[in-house]
Amino acid sequence: MKTSIATVSISGELPEKLEAIAKAGFDGVEIFENDFLAFDGRPSEVGRMARDLGLEITLFQPFRDFEGMPKPLRSRTFDRAERKFDIMQELGTDLVLVCSNVSSAALGGIDRAASDFHELGERAAKRGLRVGYEALAWGRFISDHRDAWEIVRRANHPNVGLILDSFHSLSRKIDVNSIRSIPPERIFIVQLADAPLIDMDLLYWSRHFRNMPGEGDLPVAAFAEAVAATGYDGYFSLEIFNDQFRGGSTRAIAADGHRSLIYLGDQVSRSTRATIGIDMPPRASAQGVGFVEFATDEDEAVELDGLLNALGFRKAAVHRSKKVNLYQQGEIRILVNVEPVGFAYAAYAVHGTFAYAMALAVDDAAAAYRRALALDAEPFRQPVADGELQIPAIRGVGGGLIYLIDHKSPLGQFSNIDFEAVDGEDAGDAGLKRIDHIAQTLAYDEMLTWLLFYTAIFETRKTPMVDIIDPGGVVRSQVVENDTGSLRITMNGAENRRTLAGHFIAEKFGSGIQHLAFSTDDIFATAKSLRERGFKALHISPNYYDDVEARFGLDPHLSEQLKAENILYDRDEHGEYFQLYSGTYGEGFFFEIVERRGYRGYGASNAIFRIAALKKQMRPEGVPKDAI
Numbered sequence: 082m083k084t085s086i087a088t089v090s091i092s093g094e095l096p097e098k099l100e101a102i103a104k105a106g107f108d109g110v111e112i113f114e115n116d117f118l119a120f121d122g123r124p125s126e127v128g129r130m131a132r133d134l135g136l137e138i139t140l141f142q143p144f145r146d147f148e149g150m151p152k153p154l155r156s157r158t159f160d161r162a163e164r165k166f167d168i169m170q171e172l173g174t175d176l177v178l179v180c181s182n183v184s185s186a187a188l189g190g191i192d193r194a195a196s197d198f199h200e201l202g203e204r205a206a207k208r209g210l211r212v213g214y215e216a217l218a219w220g221r222f223i224s225d226h227r228d229a230w231e232i233v234r235r236a237n238h239p240n241v242g243l244i245l246d247s248f249h250s251l252s253r254k255i256d257v258n259s260i261r262s263i264p265p266e267r268i269f270i271v272q273l274a275d276a277p278l279i280d281m282d283l284l285y286w287s288r289h290f291r292n293m294p295g296e297g298d299l300p301v302a303a304f305a306e307a308v309a310a311t312g313y314d315g316y317f318s319l320e321i322f323n324d325q326f327r328g329g330s331t332r333a334i335a336a337d338g339h340r341s342l343i344y345l346g347d348q349v350s351r352s353t354r355a356t357i358g359i360d361m362p363p364r365a366s367a368q369g370v371g372f373v374e375f376a377t378d379e380d381e382a383v384e385l386d387g388l389l390n391a392l393g394f395r396k397a398a399v400h401r402s403k404k405v406n407l408y409q410q411g412e413i414r415i416l417v418n419v420e421p422v423g424f425a426y427a428a429y430a431v432h433g434t435f436a437y438a439m440a441l442a443v444d445d446a447a448a449a450y451r452r453a454l455a456l457d458a459e460p461f462r463q464p465v466a467d468g469e470l471q472i473p474a475i476r477g478v479g480g481g482l483i484y485l486i487d488h489k490s491p492l493g494q495f496s497n498i499d500f501e502a503v504d505g506e507d508a509g510d511a512g513l514k515r516i517d518h519i520a521q522t523l524a525y526d527e528m529l530t531w532l533l534f535y536t537a538i539f540e541t542r543k544t545p546m547v548d549i550i551d552p553g554g555v556v557r558s559q560v561v562e563n564d565t566g567s568l569r570i571t572m573n574g575a576e577n578r579r580t581l582a583g584h585f586i587a588e589k590f591g592s593g594i595q596h597l598a599f600s601t602d603d604i605f606a607t608a609k610s611l612r613e614r615g616f617k618a619l620h621i622s623p624n625y626y627d628d629v630e631a632r633f634g635l636d637p638h639l640s641e642q643l644k645a646e647n648i649l650y651d652r653d654e655h656g657e658y659f660q661l662y663s664g665t666y667g668e669g670f671f672f673e674i675v676e677r678r679g680y681r682g683y684g685a686s687n688a689i690f691r692i693a694a695l696k697k698q699m700r701p702e703g704v705p706k707d708a709i
């Protein structure tokens with residue numbers, strides 16, 4: 082599959098854009114006219130820059146308001162086209178994108194448009210150039226790719242072809258099967274963009290909210306499959322108009338774009354068996370979280386050890402060659418790494434005590450690793466002692482690590498191979514069974530990056546975004562989860578540092594795991610057991626319980642019990658949810674304990690109360706309220 086992206090999709094100036102596009106691994110680039118006009122240099126220089134970076138210029142665009150113009154505008158329009166042809170020849174591209182006319186001066190009529198295109202085709206052919214016609218979803222007469230195709234067909238010129246753009250077709254819900262019968266040699270290029278479903282004016286939606294395939298809600302894979310079914314083997318080119326991307330990191334957005342296309346190609350080749358040169362193992366099915374690892378130092382480890390003990394964890398094993406302790410309860414494993422060298426130490430030095438790594442248990446770790454690398458994930462490796470496991474790992478949110486383990490290889494035995502069991506008295510656990518979810522806090526503008534990362538590599542889906550109201554601002558929360566619920570990652574995107582999430586990022590110098598939620602089958606028994614171990618639950622305002630009792634019609638006895646143990650309550654159509662929180666540790670890390678009785682959500686409506694309580698607890702006497 083040949084990949085391309087339009088310069089309009091990323092931020093920066095033209096040379097910087099081209100460099101990022103090449104570095105991300107694209108084969109081609111669409112030069113947007115405005116990027117070219119703002120560049121202080123000859124078209125030939127742009128062409129040279131692109132070629133030096135190994136990029137083909139897939140097209141020049143857009144050429145607007147061409148077809149159906151009345152005289153004398155018509156001849157001026159052709160003159161304008163000839164000027165663009167000059168630029169294209171100097172740039173070194175043979176294709177121009179003509180988007181459907183939006184001018185109030187334009188005249189309709191399929192045959193009129195077709196004859197204009199025939200003439201343009203003649204002129205283009207003289208110079209060895211080609212013309213592609215795209216239906217804008219808001220075009221005056223032509224707003225549907227089926228009509229654009231009819232014009233191209235009637236233009237009946239080998240140098241005139243169709244340009245498909247998933248946004249224009251999918252935003253108007255045009256049946257993608259209408260693409261299947263178009264001869265592939267008549268499709269000059271295919272542009273791809275996704276978008277979140279928002280009910281708004283098509284033009285505004287298109288110009289501000291497009292995003293990478295897989296990041297939004299449109300069926301872009303089905304669109305690309307229909308294209309592949311024609312036999313089309315040309316470029317798939319991203320054309321993403323997005324305000325956030327225009328202001329974002331040039332490199333990161335280009336990298337997301339490349340990942341999105343590779344993932345799309347993978348979906349297409351899986352469903353159509355088309356040979357498009359994308360071959361990787363399927364999305365990794367995750368059985369759960371193998372472990373979460375904290376980086377800290379010997380001093381701070383004392384407090385963490387105390388907290389883990391209060392949560393009912395038992396120190397079960399020590400690493401054979403490194404200063405790492407393994408704590409266990411139920412199926413949950415927590416590693417505490419106090420090595421004074423290596424990656425964990427570097428993470429600790431930058432961030433302080435931090436859950437910098439996690440392991441995901443998958444069906445086949447080697448295959449998952451291959452897939453991750455095929456999708457541009459950054460591999461991580463560090464030396465291990467003889468006889469110890471080299472666990473495959475990739476870099477995740479905030480540069481943290483994701484280890485991949487499985488049960489089909491010795492990797493699943495890491496706790497026996499790399500660790501030695503310790504005998505200690507077993508004081509009994511607190512009933513914590515599994516990791517219910519891992520919550521990662523990140524800057525809002527990184528959320529799409531990591532949603533795409535997780536959903537492309539692992540067999541997961543994203544849930545709709547919800548707003549979490551923090552007294553200091555709004556935090557947007559979105560979940561990546563699998564069908565069985567064995568992997569649930571909640572991502573909280575902070576826009577300012579006055580929210581608890583924003584404070585965490587600012588003080589931790591970056592994104593990462595902010596809380597871990599453990600599951601229990603009996604929240605009240607667990608609460609009691611924790612209390613007896615000296616665990617201090619986060620105090621929740623009594624006002625909350627009056628409200629919950631009234632809102633859900635709870636038995637007053639139950640709401641008394643909830644209040645006594647500081648347990649939050651929620652309910653959805655599937656069942657009930659109970660949540661208990663620790664106070665914060667360091668700059669805002671905390672633990673959560675949950676019991677799900679069928680409930681599928683994450684207690685978003687309780688977040689405001691929990692956040693207010695956490696902030697109150699974090700704020701020492703005398704610190705002004707808006708400091709955290």
Ligand SMILES: O=C(O)c1ccc(O)c(O)c1
Binds near residue numbers: 142215217246288
């Ligand atoms: O928003 C536009 O005008 C516009 C221009 C060119 C395109 O290829 C497109 O999809 C949209």
Ligand SMILES: [Mg+2]
Binds near residue numbers: 246320
């Ligand atoms: Mg387009």
